[in-house]
Amino acid sequence: MTNDVTSRPADGQETPASVRRITDGLLERVEHRLRSFLESGRARFAEVDARAGVVLDTLSGLVTSGGKRIRPAFCLTGYLAAGGDPQDPGIVAAAAGLEMLHVSALIHDDIVDNSTQRRGKPTMHTVFAEHHQTHRWRGEARRYGEGMAILIGDLALVYSDELMSQAPSGLLAEWHSLRSEVHVGQCLDVTAAAEFSVDPRLSRLIALIKSGRYTIHRPLVMGANGAGRPDLAAAFAEYGEAVGEAFQLRDDLLDAFGDSAQTGKPAGLDFSQHKMTLLLGWAMQRDERVRTLMTEPGHTPDEVRRRLLDTGVPQDVERRIADLVERGRKAIAEAPVDPAWRAELADMALRVTYRDN
């Protein structure tokens, strides 16, 4: 067991080292929780029919395929910074529920964005469609592949609730807000891409509700509320929304200029999906040709990349990321939590916004 490493220092004095040790210990428990939860689901359904075992194995395969666990980390950090008890299994279930929700969102987003790769492997709907073709089954392979991925994504969404039902009840209101927001935000994202109208206000709004609040602000506040410290909501919200928007801007830069070997996703997916990111919105405002390169056939992602760099917008986005991180760190500088946890949050802001995957 990991109880020892996840207990608070005996002298009550948290240090950067003790803070990180406690968080890592709890994150390890989240992994155990996710695995044991899915194993009991498998045990229950596999006996019904072998095909049901495949469903659970496919979901487990994605859950354990090495996500960054950013949302669980912010939920646990918010909880521990607020003085929550590291021994409470409820917060482990909450963090596991956040990750299960994220896996559900990834499965469905990959269909919506027609993405072929996730974490360096073929996406779920792609795998099932190929299986359908290999076995020369009835009906349309695409319909089957996407249908199975829709249903397995639904199962993960349902499982996220089942895990959250074991969490401290104080965090449920924030959980409900987080979940409805992320799906409405995705609808805005998909529709803005289809309309392809340049609207930086809308781009920022989408980055805020489908990413900033979902990834950092609300998981942090869930943790604080779970520890009975709703008074931290305002500071955590300001920190979370700023760092969360920076997190999304980094995502946009990684999609455009990142190494797909490291991101595990196809490069330039936002281009092919006409995503109205702030990066592309600004670039199109500055240079009409960027729009042409994205929409007219026969242009390579490299052409878009080169043109984007010429506009100077990527540097502006980097500057905006730096400003947002600074604003986030300021927002918690005075927060009434142990200084070691304030330092950890300030450090996390850098880790999630200056990353290469």
Next chain:
Amino acid sequence: MTNDVTSRPADGQETPASVRRITDGLLERVEHRLRSFLESGRARFAEVDARAGVVLDTLSGLVTSGGKRIRPAFCLTGYLAAGGDPQDPGIVAAAAGLEMLHVSALIHDDIVDNSTQRRGKPTMHTVFAEHHQTHRWRGEARRYGEGMAILIGDLALVYSDELMSQAPSGLLAEWHSLRSEVHVGQCLDVTAAAEFSVDPRLSRLIALIKSGRYTIHRPLVMGANGAGRPDLAAAFAEYGEAVGEAFQLRDDLLDAFGDSAQTGKPAGLDFSQHKMTLLLGWAMQRDERVRTLMTEPGHTPDEVRRRLLDTGVPQDVERRIADLVERGRKAIAEAPVDPAWRAELADMALRVTYRDN
């Protein structure tokens, strides 16, 4: 308000009339709950962006498009038969949550089954795809239509849990079982159709877990558990699984021989989707030609229908429905609940299995 009509008779003597009056009064409250819940969601998101208002309006449109409310009815009846307090708003929230889950399942199933009509109107993904074409938006219309319907179905799934969080906590375990089962059951259904291998055992299993337990057994037990009567679970399970399988067999017959003007769905959808229903499974075992008619191009649904009738299988399915209904009614004949509620359950078994839509 409807408080008056939903109160128990003053003399404590339930009659068929009082029983029906109480259930109808609570079902009316479920409608109010669904509407007010979605209105507050709309109020919250519409101010963010007009596109978000469209998302909520689309969901509300389907929720209020006249479903049969079978799952709420069984949940409320299980609760009231078990002696639950009709004034408790928790059971109204639970029934509303069951209906919201069902709406989510319909939205996603219509994508999975490539169905164009639901309740006499174009399905959600069809509407969004047409909207995309009309406006000549970027990307593939099918991808956009199905993407939006995936995300709005996710929102409904999330909302179903938000409603259920206000339900009596005693029914949550059954709720979790119901939800994971229905999605795994759908996966089996879709895969069996793709494999197109005749396997009546599998057809019955699918009918049981994706329909029988989902539609009747578990909603009933949720109601009884919500009223603090887990002792009724065994009798309600036997009743619910039998009547639930009969309910699905009626669905299969309506799909094959029903009037789409009444069902509101395209006729013969199971044929085009190669659904391995018990009806079709039995027919193919008896007459190899049925398989050919379903799989070879150029055959009309009418040809399949005529051939099905020649096999005599539809009559066998009718007999099986009658046997299952009889078994269900027997299962509750001795159940320790008020005789008027036993009579109502016996009557409901007939209403849901002998229907024309």
